[in-house]
Amino acid sequence: MHILWFLLIGLAAGWLAGQIMTGGSFGLLGDLVVGVTGALLGGFLFDLLGLAASGMIGRLIRATAGAVTLIVLIRIFARLG
Numbered sequence: 001m002h003i004l005w006f007l008l009i010g011l012a013a014g015w016l017a018g019q020i021m022t023g024g025s026f027g028l029l030g031d032l033v034v035g036v037t038g039a040l041l042g043g044f045l046f047d048l049l050g051l052a053a054s055g056m057i058g059r060l061i062r063a064t065a066g067a068v069t070l071i072v073l074i075r076i077f078a079r080l081g
Helices: 002-020 029-048 055-080
Strands: none
Touching: 002 029, 002 055, 029 055
């Protein structure tokens, strides 16, 4: 059941990140991949900075922050290459 919630939060975070960053979303599968990867990245960054986010909303915020960071990094590397 935890994996299902993780995927749902990742999907929501990917969609939110696509809406926050100009350019729209990446489609259902793309949003899921960006959101889940962003959730992992967001968890790492929040721990690194000593920030805490608990509960469903906290997890969504952490995952969305990670997904936005991931999109920014992807765009930076896309411009370089």
